[in-house]
Amino acid sequence: MDGVQFRxxxxxxxxTVLGIKQAAIRGIDDAAYTDRQLTAWRPDEDAVxxxxxxxxxxxxxxxxxxxxxxxAGYGVAHTDHDRIDAVFVDPGYADxxxxxxxxxxxxxxxxxxxxxELKIISSLNAKPFYESLGxxxxxxxxxxxxxxxxxxxxxxxxxxx
Numbered sequence: 001m002d003g004v005q006f007r008x009x010x011x012x013x014x015x016t017v018l019g020i021k022q023a024a025i026r027g028i029d030d031a032a033y034t035d036r037q038l039t040a041w042r043p044d045e046d047a048v049x050x051x052x053x054x055x056x057x058x059x060x061x062x063x064x065x066x067x068x069x070x071x072a073g074y075g076v077a078h079t080d081h082d083r084i085d086a087v088f089v090d091p092g093y094a095d096x097x098x099x100x101x102x103x104x105x106x107x108x109x110x111x112x113x114x115x116x117e118l119k120i121i122s123s124l125n126a127k128p129f130y131e132s133l134g135x136x137x138x139x140x141x142x143x144x145x146x147x148x149x150x151x152x153x154x155x156x157x158x159x160x161x
Contacts, residue, residue, distance in 0.1 A: 004098060006105050009062035009074065014052035016071045017062070018043060020090050027091035032124035033150065040148035060085070063105055065098045075102035082110060083119040087126075103133055111159055120155040130155045 009017060025042040033041070043050075054060050059080060065073040073089035084106050089098045103120075110118045121141060122130050131137070135155035143150050 003067055004072070004101060005066045006063050006102070007066065009055045009064050011052050011055055013062075013064055013071065013074075014048050014055060017051045017055070017064075017074050018045070018048050020071060020074055021086075021088045023090050023092075024088040027094070028123075028125055030125035037148055037150050040145040041150055061106075061109070063102060065089070065102055067093060067096075067098070072096075073098040073102060075106060077106045077109070079113075081119070082115045082117060083121065085121055087120075099129065100133060103130075107157070107159075115159065117156055117158050120157075122153040122155050124151060124153055127153045127155065133157070 022042050025038055028038055054076070055062050059078060061077040061079050063075050064071050065075075071090075072093035073087070075084060076086040077083065078085050084103065087099050087102050107118060120130055120135055122135075127137060135157045137153050138156055139154040141152045141154050143152060
């Protein structure tokens with residue numbers, strides 16, 4: 001996608017990141033999750049402080065994808081575990097290559113750190129997308145949110161030495 005700029009998230013981006021995640025989950029139209037699961041997964045406004053803490057921590061690398069100075073998506077990498085924890089794109093920018101560009105940004109950064117394998121915790125509806133980028137499914141991870149269990153795929157990709 002032309003005009004996409006990537007930048008590290010700043011504390012002031014916490015509410016924007018939350019809004020992108022809320023919109024992306026609200027836009028999921030897939031039988032992989034029930035409405036109840038999607039409602040539990042979609043964070044409420046109280047999560048702004050959690051996003052701010054994550055942005056300010058040294059544990060996560062959070063990138064914002066800006067299109068014409070508007071945040072269109074974001075990704076989160078847990079660098080200590082060589083893992084991408086989240087990639088969300090506002091539905092208004094879906095199918096524009098932003099998600100794949102975010103993944104490639106994290107892959108490039110992982111290669112610069114001489115990482116041989118990158119993992120992704122993927123929603124089940126996003127699994128085919130990650131497979132199209134060369135990741136393969138090697139397990140499941142369950143997470144309980146507000147008493148509702150959700151299943152995620154653990155994906156991984158090996159890099160040539």
